[in-house]
Amino acid sequence: MPSYKHDFKAALTYLDKFQFHGFRLGLERITSILNALGNPEKNYPCLHVAGSNGKGSVSAIIASILHAAGYRTGLYTSPHLLSLRERFRIGNIMIPEEELTEQIWRIRDLIKRGYELSYFEFTTAIAMVWFAEQRTDLAIFETGLGGRLDATNIVIPMVSVITNISLEHQAFLGRTIPEIAREKAGIIKKTIPVVTGVREQPALSVILDRCLELNAPVWELGLDFDVTIHGNSGIDYQGEFFKINGLDLALKGRHQAINAGLAIAACERLIKQGFHLTDTAVKNGCKSVDWPGRGELLQGSCRVLLDGAHNLSGLRSLRDLLDQLNTTSGYKDRCFHTLLWACSDEGGDKDFVAMLRQIASLFGQIVITEPPGPRMPVTLERWKRSDIPKDIALEQNWQKALNKALSNCGKADLLCVSGSLYLVGAVRGELMERDFVRI
Numbered sequence: 368m369p370s371y372k373h374d375f376k377a378a379l380t381y382l383d384k385f386q387f388h389g390f391r392l393g394l395e396r397i398t399s400i401l402n403a404l405g406n407p408e409k410n411y412p413c414l415h416v417a418g419s420n421g422k423g424s425v426s427a428i429i430a431s432i433l434h435a436a437g438y439r440t441g442l443y444t445s446p447h448l449l450s451l452r453e454r455f456r457i458g459n460i461m462i463p464e465e466e467l468t469e470q471i472w473r474i475r476d477l478i479k480r481g482y483e484l485s486y487f488e489f490t491t492a493i494a495m496v497w498f499a500e501q502r503t504d505l506a507i508f509e510t511g512l513g514g515r516l517d518a519t520n521i522v523i524p525m526v527s528v529i530t531n532i533s534l535e536h537q538a539f540l541g542r543t544i545p546e547i548a549r550e551k552a553g554i555i556k557k558t559i560p561v562v563t564g565v566r567e568q569p570a571l572s573v574i575l576d577r578c579l580e581l582n583a584p585v586w587e588l589g590l591d592f593d594v595t596i597h598g599n600s601g602i603d604y605q606g607e608f609f610k611i612n613g614l615d616l617a618l619k620g621r622h623q624a625i626n627a628g629l630a631i632a633a634c635e636r637l638i639k640q641g642f643h644l645t646d647t648a649v650k651n652g653c654k655s656v657d658w659p660g661r662g663e664l665l666q667g668s669c670r671v672l673l674d675g676a677h678n679l680s681g682l683r684s685l686r687d688l689l690d691q692l693n694t695t696s697g698y699k700d701r702c703f704h705t706l707l708w709a710c711s712d713e714g715g716d717k718d719f720v721a722m723l724r725q726i727a728s729l730f731g732q733i734v735i736t737e738p739p740g741p742r743m744p745v746t747l748e749r750w751k752r753s754d755i756p757k758d759i760a761l762e763q764n765w766q767k768a769l770n771k772a773l774s775n776c777g778k779a780d781l782l783c784v785s786g787s788l789y790l791v792g793a794v795r796g797e798l799m800e801r802d803f804v805r806i
Contacts (some may be wrong), residue, residue: 413525415507418551442457443494443506445490606632
């Protein structure tokens with residue numbers, strides 16, 4: 368029998384208690400704990416990524432390119448789909464259970480001495496310590512919520528990336544696009560280069576004004592670099608150092624082509640600072656990037672599209688992907704079979720009905736459930752009180768809802784699972800147990 372100190376499940380149980388603290392923005396707690404740990408985040412260069420959508424994909428693509436170039440690259444993302452270990456990677460390897468257990472207990476000992484942390488601050492501290500211990504050449508940090516007061520904003524990066532701005536988490540980040548943009552722009556540091564995919568006003572003005580204020584050079588999509596999209600995943604890239612045609616991107620959807628462009632532009636900023644990256648590394652990195660649950664297709668008793676879209680902007684990208692699948696799969700002018708749907712609403716301000724309307728017309732059958740995980744779900748009672756069609760099936764238990772959704776799907780039919788990354792992760796694990804495979 369392993370000792371309690373080396374018990375991975377016990378460590379996870381301890382850490383899970385911090386989920387109930389909810390969102391706690393601010394840098395005081397993470398600053399204190401990192402000081403106590405010897406400021407490990409200062410031991411390696413890093414790159415910082417924020418945005419309303421696509422920040423995880425951009426982070427994963429950058430990490431894949433750097434890994435293909437031979438760099439020992441740390442990647443910290445959230446949330447995870449099935450295992451907490453997914454949040455901490457070096458190359459293609461997740462943190463081992465033993466090492467994650469050790470990190471949790473180490474920080475627990477500090478908490479016993481009076482330090483305070485939220486769940487996300489706890490995992491951020493783990494990442495920063497582990498990357499230092501593993502002697503990473505560079506670490507990539509994806510923000511959790513916003514930017515200015517996000518725990519990851521303790522770092523001084525070599526490059527800051529802001530993917531896009533849309534209405535999200537308004538209870539925490541602000542009620543308007545300019546307010547949210549100011550929170551995201553909070554990751555911009557004095558003289559540190561910025562790469563952005565923000566193109567719409569007034570958000571772009573907020574980003575550019577902040578860059579001007581801090582003398583931070585900025586590279587804009589469509590102005591300083593650009594991507595041309597071919598079909599579902601092929602792209603051409605034109606930037607300062609790279610001009611690459613026919614890039615094969617593993618991630619599906621036109622929005623992922625934009626994400627790849629941002630990732631490559633960020634890598635060009637690293638070249639200016641001494642990193643050696645070639646066309647071959649970019650090609651291999653884009654082709655081999657692994658980012659499950661984001662436009663991921665599985666095949667089993669039916670086809671399944673898993674996509675963690677959880678706001679209106681993400682749903683527009685999902686609809687675009689579904690339109691592409693319609694065209695390439697020979698289903699033009701036909702609706703898809705079934706949508707399995709759930710939403711979280713931590714701030715109590717999400718327009719979950721408007722989200723559903725974005726794609727509801729594409730499906731012949733819709734099953735709504737409540738997502739598993741720590742976030743506050745949109746309950747079935749709230750769905751019943753909302754303006755949704757009466758023929759939508761409601762099932763509180765996500766596993767029963769999945770079985771209901773699968774029950775009428777044939778081999779060639781498509782089941783789409785979306786609205787919550789927590790639902791996507793749980794369903795993905797269940798389908799893999801049922802011998803569904805990636806296609």
